[in-house]
Amino acid sequence: MSLKNTLFPIWRTLFILGILALSFFPSYGQQKISGKVTAQGEPLVGVSIIDKQSKEKTLTAEEGTFEIKAKKTDSLLFRYVGYESQTIYVGEQNIINVQLKVASSNLNELVVVGYGTQKKSDLTGAITSLSEDDFNKGVASSPNQLMQGKVSGVQIVRNSSEPGGGVSVSIRGASSINAGTGPLYVVDGLPIDNSPVVTGTGNEYVGTRSPSNPLSTINPADIKSIEVLKDASATAIYGARGANGVIIITTKNGSAGRLKMNYNAYFGVQNVAHKIDLLKPKEYKEVLNDLIAEGAASSENEVGKIINGGTNWQDEIFRKDAIVQNHNLSFTGGSKKAQYFVSLNYFDQDGVVKSSSFKRYSARVNLTLQATEQLELGLNLNTTYSKNDYAPIGFGINGEAGAIYGALNFDPTLPVRDSAGVYNISPFLDMDNPVAQLYGK
Secondary structure, eight states, X not given: OOHHHHHHHHXXXXXXXXXXXXXXXXXXTEEEEEEEEEETTEEOSSOEEEETTTOOEEEXXXXXXXXXXXXXXXXXXXXXXXXXXXXXXXXXXXEEEEEOOBOOGGGGOEEEETTEEEEGGXXXXXXXXXXXXXXXXXXXXXXXXXXXXXXXXXXXXXXXXXXXXOEEEEESSOOOSSSOOOOEXXXXXXXXOOSOSSXXXXXXXXXXXXXXXXXXXXXXXXXXXXXXXXXXXXXXHHGGGGTTOEEEEEEOOOOSEEEEEEEEEEEEEEXXXXXXXXXXXXXXXXXXXXXXXXXXXXXXXXXXXXXXXOOOHHHHHBOSSEEEEEEEEEEEEEOSSEEEEEEEEEEEEEOSBTTOEEEEEEEEEEEEEEOSSSOEEEEEEEEEEEEXXXXXXXXXXXXXXXXXXXXXXXXXXXXXXXXXXXXXXXXXXXXXXXXXXXXXO
């Protein structure tokens, strides 16, 4: 018998034995591993356990227990949302108990404070930080409206609903009796003047009108984050100017990569939701006649002279379908050493009161240059042209009142103009014609 004929039966026998061994011992070399996963002494349910070599997976049960098959040379990866992942080498272990630690990445986030940044874990003062995802959605003509109702202890009230109207901000209540209570605003590290844009009354302004909002010159779409410093730490950083708190606004910067262009816009109309139900001309005349009978008016003939028509003054001063539109165009990009952010904005809002509107044209350029490992240079440039048409709307009464007050109280029996085209006035009321207030005499 040849050698070849002798070896063939031997190899055939070994092959068959190998097949039988694999059939009867499919998990040869593996062992069952069991254990429990906890965090701060409490079991964790649903922890993901993955054999990094065989890719076998399992999850912990209600008591945090688990079972998985693995080789001695394998490593097990334990993962759970909000906790730090752990990798454990199996070796000779049959029982593996794991304690996961809470992830501390959120404590490493940077928060803008004063003239620099700090980690959240290092903060000792009361600071609230808002990112883009936290901002209010919808029409916002100024940064104040982005955070209204979003920060505890901060009260934001719109003094006027006119476009670009003033906003009162109070942090943890009024901190002064006879001085201002508004916070200090810091944009990209530079404090800005928050005094009213229009001072005094002027010939066409009522004495108690609400001042405009200086922050309305900033495009809300350019803002990356807003930090609010609420307590004495603001005074320690900014001195007496920060006594009423500090609101720090940080605008967007560029990012490394290819040029990215973003455009967003919205368009809408505004109307007065509900008008006040007032006396009709006939009803108003009846009331005057009753007053005449009681001796409150000079004579019936004088009243009769002004009853020559009727005017709904609310219809005369309120605009129907007031338009609001906003357009934002931005570019970002750069390299690892130099990044840029460029934005253009056009905002146009007509007020629901005639002759009131606010337009803003703004452009921003933010550049960042890493000159050396120790030196970083930055340029933040913002230019804004805004046009605000004010309507005389104040908080006084009679002669010091505004157009809305006049529309609710002026004589409805008078037309807007007389036969000579002059604005009508009432000899019985100490207030001007509401339409004349809007457009001037």
